[in-house]
């Protein structure tokens with residue numbers, strides 16, 4: 022149930038049952054977070070008796086609750102101990118870097134307005150809009166609660182946004198419009214030391230943002246600009262290298278958004294980027310539609326927009342704009358710029374983003390190339406068989422891939438990454454294995470690497486026919502019949518034969534991807 026989705030081939034009404042009981046799941050999570058259960062269990066776990074004593078809960082009911090949380094994958098049980106699963110210890114323990122509890126409890130707070138959906142539909146908009154008399158302290162408390170909730174989400178989103186900017190030279194000024202706590206800008210500042218950010222939001226939000234950001238090492242690179250973003254912005258035009266509109270567009274009507282886009286475009290300097298992060302109907306349509314309803318019951322005129330409409334609006338302001346760039350999670354990006362070359366510097370394609378991540382592991386070069394560029398002539402296998410002192414040794418097995426087999430195997434792949442590194446051999450090969458793992462984790466389940474030279478993973482090879490480490494051992498490119506020189510040349514890199522001891526050695530590997 023990553024995103025609850027109807028399967029039209031399903032014969033029974035189970036999907037309806039899931040929709041009808043959705044609030045059971047939510048309530049179980051809300052209650053566990055409110056009780057601080059996950060924080061209590063960290064580290065090491067606790068018994069039912071210990072939990073019941075510390076939280077003052079009835080042990081029988083608690084036992085059933087804990088069982089349910091186990092069934093939902095939020096807790097595990099070993100012997101008499103209940104402990105956090107990975108997702109709970111990563112996101113539900115207060116003070117964990119990625120704590121999501123504030124966002125989860127904000128969702129709970131929205132529930133009462135959702136219950137008025139029928140009335141909203143009859144009225145054509147949000148009901149119960151008059152807030153009870155709210156004193157200044159209530160306003161501060163509510164603002165902080167809301168800002169913390171947004172901060173939780175933005176803190177995880179920025180990790181998905183930054184890879185699109187890998188390899189981009191970014192320095193100068195950021196304008197974060199409706200910044201909240203500034204979590205999105207903070208990610209950029211942390212990553213790009215030449216950036217400085219101006220946060221534009223309501224005064225009470227910025228007071229809180231300043232309080233939180235004071236903790237950061239780079240706190241003196243933030244400026245605060247209290248303002249209503251629906252009125253002219255008190256900042257200079259054509260000054261900013263990055264203008265951020267993260268989770269703002271959905272809060273307003275078309276007319277208001279057009280004004281926001283006008284101002285954002287005016288603020289951009291010639292080489293600047295405009296980053297739009299939000300829900301869009303084209304990405305996770307069910308979630309986007311529900312978020313749209315969430316805006317319907319909770320705001321004056323907020324709604325979710327089609328990316329197509331926003332793209333058109335950006336283009337009509339003289340900007341060039343990317344396709345919709347979906348994040349792994351439920352939101353997506355549009356990135357616009359005044360010059361098309363700027364968009365070309367972004368890392369837009371998933372394979373390219375992976376290539377950048379892999380390069381930062383320590384390779385000298387990582388180049389995406391089509392699999393058909395890998396050259397497998399007949400002679401290369403011969404050169405390996407006759408003329409290499411390692412042929413037939415246990416760590417360079419004679420039963421490795423024949424050229425014919427390698428050619429066949431490559432037909433299963435459309436792309437690969439050509440990896441360039443340096444000796445020592447074992448270190449290079451371990452790095453290649455890390456790259457393969459990274460690709461697998463990124464969803465390339467067929468990721469498979471071939472590397473340079475005979476396997477050098479173990480200090481001493483196990484010997485005849487038995488490998489101690491078959492999980493990690495990989496075929497060598499040369500041993501599999503690949504002409505490494507020609508392949509490297511086709512990819513636009515250089516590789517020379519060594520003419521003297523001490524010549525610089527380049528190692529290559531290929532990581533096959535589909």
Ligand SMILES: C[S@@+](CC[C@H](N)C(=O)[O-])C[C@H]1O[C@@H](n2cnc3c(N)ncnc32)[C@H](O)[C@@H]1O
Nearest residue numbers: 171175199200201222223248249250251267268
């Ligand atoms: C959903 S939050 C998004 C915060 C942040 N950009 C993020 O991605 O997490 C919306 C933010 O916009 C601010 N905001 C909304 N309307 C505003 C207005 N008219 N003037 C100033 N700030 C506004 C809110 O105070 C809030 O901090």
